[in-house]
Amino acid sequence: MAFEPEDVTSQGTWEVLKELLDGRWLAILQHPCPFPAEIFEDVTLNLIRNPNINSSVLFRADILYDSVKQSGRDGHAAQPDVRHIREILQDHVVPHNGFPGFTLKRTFVRKMIPRNPELDKPVVQTCQVFQSNEMTDRQHTLVLYIPHVSSSSEIPWYHPNVQSLVCLHSWRFSNTKNHVLMLPDSSLSPSGSISVHYRLFRDQTLPLSDRLQRTACHLLSTIHKHGRGALEGYTKRVHHDQLISQQRLQDTYTRLKATHAKRLSDNWVEQTDSSKHVFEDLSIAAFLMELWRDMYRPAASCRASNSQGDSRPVFPGFVDLGCGNGVLVDILLREGYRGWGFDARNRKSWAVFEPSTQRQLKQMILVPQPLLEMNPKLGQKKEGDPTTLLSRLCPKASTSTKTSDTYIEWHNGIFPTGTFIISNHADELTPWTPLLAYLSSCPFLMIPCCSHNLSGLRFRAPSKFNSFSADTLAPSFFADSITKSKSVAITVAPENEEDDQPRQGSLKDLGPANRRKQPSAYAALCDWVSHLSRAVGYEVEKEMLRLPSTRNTGLIGRNLILGSEGLSPSERMDKVKAIAAKEGADGAVWFERAKSLMVGQGEKH
The missing domain is CATH 3.40.50 (Rossmann fold)
Known part of the structure; x- marks a missing residue:
């Protein structure tokens, strides 16, 4: 189903922000969502750390300041360089008057790094997370993004050309005292919503450009997609930068x-x-x-005087x-x-x-x-x-x-x-x-x-399902019998504990449960060559x-x-x-x- 948020620019300032912010905030798009505030906050924190998820033009974000890590509240030791912290706060944290009924939870200062610095320049941005503190039937979580520029001409191409923007998540509770989440029904489903709001530069007028509308839609779609994935139990399987930052x-x-x-x-x-x-x-x-x-x-460095302690x-x-x-x-x-x-x-x-x-x-x-x-x-x-x-x-x-x-x-x-x-x-x-x-x-x-x-012949590498010994029948079978269904000869592990002997067969011989777990040919190859490496001691x-x-x-x-x-x-x-x-x-x-x-x-x- 296509993601189709509701265009609310014609409605002026949306009613929630009308009560919370001044009239210079313009509501752009909103969409229902099935995930609570905790998931929304996790998703937005991940997007703050990884803006490349939203834009292929960006490499990453360098976090210059994080109020939680700075205070040591996340288990990390507080940074000892107080002077450096003050300089960052003075140069990069934009002062604000807060939002009525909201509490500031976290502040980031990030520097967004473009892929091609010859075409696009980096920009520093303050990101702040607020949460409503009033006991009502709704909970609001607000994420504020403020680029550090003085005019619209300083905004890089990959950043929306606005003075600042807000992502707002609203969630309804079934019981305001215990904050029990309300089960969706015909009248109340879905129980949450997400929206994007812009604060325009003073020289900007309506209607908004198509590009600003598309940017808001893309951001909202990304939040919705990742939020639904987290709600359904998705966990990240691929982890980059384990050895090199x-x-x-x-x-x-x-x-x-x-x-x-x-x-x-x-x-x-x-x-x-x-x-x-x-x-x-x-x-x-x-x-x-x-x-x-x-x-x-x-x-x-071999000739340098300071290399005596370097054992590399x-x-x-x-x-x-x-x-x-x-x-x-x-x-x-x-x-x-x-x-x-x-x-x-x-x-x-x-x-x-x-x-x-x-x-x-x-x-x-x-x-x-x-x-x-x-x-x-x-x-x-x-x-x-x-x-x-x-x-x-x-x-x-x-x-x-x-x-x-x-x-x-x-x-x-x-x-x-x-x-x-x-x-x-x-x-x-x-x-x-x-x-x-x-x-x-x-x-x-x-x-x-x-x-x-x-021996240099094509075959399907063995996996944990067929031990770490290559199937010597696979090369000839691969050459003669490979099909689009990947019916490649393997040694099938026993499905019952009583069976102590593996048997020859194809992927079609696997039971439904094991077949779902069977790794891809590439994953099996990586497993096998890793085993060969460990076999000689690496x-x-x-x-x-x-x-x-x-x-x-x-x-x-x-x-x-x-x-x-x-x-x-x-x-x-x-x-x-x-x-x-x-x-x-x-x-x-x-x-x-x-x-x-x-x-x-x-x-x-």
């Missing part, structure tokens, strides 16, 4: 975008959409740079597995981080980069060392043939003079100790990322995308990255769980080979998959 990440992203976006977009030669890939890689670069800022100290290592370099178009490598190199990337295919965009970047982009395939040791035939020579199967596929330049594109170098996945491994939508290389990182004692970031097993950290992509789960391994250290390189190799064998990894299958990628027959990401 939103402010740090977005400030770095804004700087990188201003520095690199135009150059990369103007020189785009790939057939894919530049607006997606460029800005996605800029977001990943911003996250990596802030993560590395916490993990490593700058090289220059110097940045060890990075490698980007399956680097694709090379944009991420180019950005990081230009920002002063040393590293390189490789991919099975040479991309058109590589030739556009400056020579220093081109030298750090390699065309080669990865054949994991554990697979080589588990499949000795890959390195064996046939009778009368001095070359091995692997060397005939991809001989190194030093051993071959053939220049065909089907002859490229290969890497065994063993990197210098500590190298930071990036695995961004690396497909076949994704599940190998934590295993190879463990062999070389490397931290890593992987952003899973398409699901492949350790403490897995999860960050939902701010990317223009649905595949935005970042899994970080930078610390080993206590007790996982101390193994020799050979012991680590044995551990990885045992995991690979348990998961059904087949070096010969990997070899054929690598061959198809090399000659252009495999799937392109």
